[in-house]
Amino acid sequence: MACGSNSNSNANVFQSSPIEDSSSPYYLHPNDNLSLQLVPHVLTGSNYIHWSRSINTALVAKNKISFINGTLRRPHDDDLLSHAWLRCNSMVVSWLRNSISPQICSSIMYLDDAHEIWSDLRLRFSQLDSARAYQLKQRIMSL
Template sequence: MNNRNRPAQLRTEDTSSPYFLHPSDNPGTILVPQPLTGSNYATWSRSFTTALLAKNKLVFVDGSILLPARDDLLYQPWIRCNSMVISWLRNSLSPQISSSIMYLDDAYAIWFDLKERFSIGDSARIYQLKQQLMSLSQGSSDVNTYFTNLRIVWDEFKSSQPI
C-alpha cells in the first residue's frame, strides 16, 4: 500500500496527524518557560497543555491514543512520538521531579502520575491566595494594573481548587 492510500492517521508526514513530527521537534526542546517545581502545578499544567495542543500531541498525555499492538502499523510512530513527548515532559520538570519519573515509559503514565501528585490543592497556598484576595486594594495603582493583579491571584485561586 503506497503512502497516499493509507488512512490519514497512518500518514506520518500529514501535519494534521498526531504522529507528525516537525523537523524542528527534538528531544531537547523546552516547551514551557518555568519547570514544574510542585507548587506551580496548576500554571505549569496549563502552559504544558497549551504547548502540546499547538504541537498536536495532547493525545499522548490525555489517554486518547494508547500504545498500539506491536504488529500495528502505528506502533513505531507511536513509540517515536511518545518518546518525544516524554523528553519534553522531562525537560519541563525540576531535576528532582524528573528523576522521580525517569523509569516511566509512557507519556500518559507520567502525566497521570504528576497530576495525581501535584494537582491536589496545597492548603497553605490556597490560604495565601485567599489572604491576597482579601487584602488586595487598588491603592495608587491604575485600574488596569489593579484588575490585572486581581485577575492573576483570582485565576490561580480558582485553578487550585479541587476538581
C-alpha cells in the same frame, strides 16, 4: 467514455501515511527534537496549575495532546503504527522531562509512557495544599 477508463476523480488521490500527514498526531516536524523545552518555566510543584496549562497549550499546538490525555493509546506491537507511536511518545516524554525540575524529574525517570507521567504529576501536584490554604485563610482573617 473509453472502455476501461475510470470516471472516479478520487482514484488518483494520494494517500499519505500518518507519519507524513502534518495533521496526524504521529507527525514529527523536522524542528521537533528531544532537547526542546516546551515552556519557559519548569515544574517545581507549587506552580503545577500554571505549568500544566502551558504544557497543554504547547502540546495542542504540536498536535500531541492525545499522548498525555490518554486518547491515543499504544498500539499492539504488530500494528503498523506501533513504531510511530513509540517514537512520538518518546518525544513527548522527553519534552515533559525537560520541563520538570531535576528533583521531580528523578521521580518519573523510569516512566516511559507520556500518559502515565502526566497522570502521576497531576495526582501529586494538582491537589490543593491544605496546610497552605489554612495559612492563607488565617492571613485573610487577620486582615
